[in-house]
Amino acid sequence: MNRMRLQNWVFSGSLLVAFLLQLMPLPPAAEPFKPYWLGLVVVYWAIETPERMGLGLAFLLGLAGDLLIGELFGEQAMRLVVLAFIVLRFRSRLRFFPLGQQALALLALLLNDRVVTLMVRGFSGEAMPPASFWIAPLVGMLAWPVFYVLLDNLRLRQRAAD
Amino acid sequence: MPIARDNAATLFAEGGAGTLRLIFYLALSITVMVVDHHAHYLRALRQMANLVVEPAYRLAALPADVARATRTAVVTQDQLASENRELREQLLLAQARLNRLDALLAQNQRLKGLLDAQHNLGLSVQFARLVDVDLDPFRHRIVLDVGAAQGAQVGQPVIDAHGVMGQLVEVLPNTSVAMLITDPTHAIPVVVERTGLRTIAYGSGATDTLELRDIPRSADIHGGDKLLTSGLGGRFPAGFPVGVVGEVSTDSKGMFIAATARPSAALDRSGEVLLLQEQQQPYGPPAPQEMIGPPAELAGPAPLENQAATGRPPPALSRAAQAGGTTAGASGGMRETSPKTSGQQQPMPPAQGTP
Numbered sequence: 001m002n003r004m005r006l007q008n009w010v011f012s013g014s015l016l017v018a019f020l021l022q023l024m025p026l027p028p029a030a031e032p033f034k035p036y037w038l039g040l041v042v043v044y045w046a047i048e049t050p051e052r053m054g055l056g057l058a059f060l061l062g063l064a065g066d067l068l069i070g071e072l073f074g075e076q077a078m079r080l081v082v083l084a085f086i087v088l089r090f091r092s093r094l095r096f097f098p099l100g101q102q103a104l105a106l107l108a109l110l111l112n113d114r115v116v117t118l119m120v121r122g123f124s125g126e127a128m129p130p131a132s133f134w135i136a137p138l139v140g141m142l143a144w145p146v147f148y149v150l151l152d153n154l155r156l157r158q159r160a161a162d
Numbered sequence: 163m164p165i166a167r168d169n170a171a172t173l174f175a176e177g178g179a180g181t182l183r184l185i186f187y188l189a190l191s192i193t194v195m196v197v198d199h200h201a202h203y204l205r206a207l208r209q210m211a212n213l214v215v216e217p218a219y220r221l222a223a224l225p226a227d228v229a230r231a232t233r234t235a236v237v238t239q240d241q242l243a244s245e246n247r248e249l250r251e252q253l254l255l256a257q258a259r260l261n262r263l264d265a266l267l268a269q270n271q272r273l274k275g276l277l278d279a280q281h282n283l284g285l286s287v288q289f290a291r292l293v294d295v296d297l298d299p300f301r302h303r304i305v306l307d308v309g310a311a312q313g314a315q316v317g318q319p320v321i322d323a324h325g326v327m328g329q330l331v332e333v334l335p336n337t338s339v340a341m342l343i344t345d346p347t348h349a350i351p352v353v354v355e356r357t358g359l360r361t362i363a364y365g366s367g368a369t370d371t372l373e374l375r376d377i378p379r380s381a382d383i384h385g386g387d388k389l390l391t392s393g394l395g396g397r398f399p400a401g402f403p404v405g406v407v408g409e410v411s412t413d414s415k416g417m418f419i420a421a422t423a424r425p426s427a428a429l430d431r432s433g434e435v436l437l438l439q440e441q442q443q444p445y446g447p448p449a450p451q452e453m454i455g456p457p458a459e460l461a462g463p464a465p466l467e468n469q470a471a472t473g474r475p476p477p478a479l480s481r482a483a484q485a486g487g488t489t490a491g492a493s494g495g496m497r498e499t500s501p502k503t504s505g506q507q508q509p510m511p512p513a514q515g516t517p
Contacts, residue, residue: 023222023295028430031299055187069297073204074194081187124199127346129300
């Protein structure tokens with residue numbers, strides 16, 4: 001019982017922190033390097049606890065993200081649904097990848113996410129973003145091992161403490 | 163391979179990721195997007211959700227605020243002294259310039275009085291601070307710490323010490339979101355200071371560049387020319403610096419000149435900005451004249467024949483004048499609010515359609 005509650009805390013806490021990190025400013029020069037934190041968190045929980053991170057929750061999180069950050073309601077919802085779907089489909093393989101390979105798979109996922117974003121923005125008539133738009137997935141890939149180990153550690157420590 | 167989990171398949175915690183579900187959610191998100199694209203209800207939703215949204219903005223801005231506070235706290239006295247000296251020199255310069263301007267202003271007022279012009283140089287501003295929140299590095303938006311409770315309105319111009327920064331596109335109760343002039347969907351009517359050439363400066367998507375398109379080839383414009391707001395379109399008051407022309411070249415078709423400009427305002431550095439209050443529009447018909455004479459109540463109900471006999475109908479006329487005054491006032495109010503409503507319907511400045 002206690003463990004479940006702690007798990008929930010880690011789960012919702014990580015989502016909250018992802019939202020705040022997404023909003024948090026970086027120095028202007030470093031801004032294009034900010035990874036899509038919300039996407040990383042969704043990918044992590046979809047890999048680890050798929051019974052919790054379904055498409056419905058991804059959709060709702062995306063709507064919340066749009067409410068906070070977005071310009072077009074539903075854009076992030078679509079991105080996160082696509083992200084979660086691909087991860088859930090290939091979960092059994094992704095899970096047992098070594099960390100480096102997982103990071104590479106994540107790079108592909110995040111690049112795909114960028115393409116989806118570009119499509120949505122293209123259809124809604126926004127201007128094409130500059131080339132630095134494509135840097136963030138690379139940073140996301142580099143951040144993934146640290147991020148994964150950190151969250152895993154938080155989650156498993158509580159399981160061990162129980 | 164999808165995970166088969168048929169027991170606890172509730173709506174928001176399903177384990178599997180069936181294609182049907184994917185299609186359902188994709189269709190749902192596309193519907194949401196299309197409806198929002200046409201009806202713009204995200205703004206309205208954000209208004210309703212401001213109890214969550216505003217604290218989130220403040221919370222996310224907290225680390226940056228703390229960092230700034232620490233920097234101020236640990237800065238050495240030496241640095242402070244030198245900064246102080248620098249600021250004092252700047253103040254002296256600005257004061258000297260202001261003194262000269264005062265004389266010019268007085269002269270200007272006199273001349274304006276002679277010309278009977280109503281154009282008002284008075285300027286009322288509101289101080290606002292940037293909330294350090296990053297909405298999207300590829301969208302040029304800033305969050306300010308004033309909102310509807312402080313009197314901010316959609317469409318208010320935002321300036322800093324050096325020039326025009328942008329305009330408010332969204333107002334929450336205690337915060338507001340401004341679009342910068344470099345946003346690709348923004349356009350601002352400008353005039354070249356040296357020659358008086360009117361054109362429109364479009365945002366380019368890069369924080370240090372504005373684009374001037376479709377300038378006639380015969381026009382006199384070259385690098386270093388200063389751009390000021392022209393005041394056309396009614397959104398930005400005239401005479402504020404917008405940018406400095408950089409490169410001037412022929413456009414791809416060879417029909418027009420295309421130039422780039424560097425914004426005058428420190429778009430990526432400003433911490434404090436000024437909001438310009440809505441000003442009386444300098445154009446449009448003059449306000450209706452007040453009826454001079456005794457108030458209508460004093461005159462009392464007078465018989466109609468009496469008025470016809472004397473030829474001076476004070477009560478009825480004054481009542482009619484009052485009615486006229488109110489309708490004129492209402493139409494005046496409509497004229498004043500119409501840019502606001504148009505601003506709410508679409509975030510682009512109205513100037514874009516009226517080059």
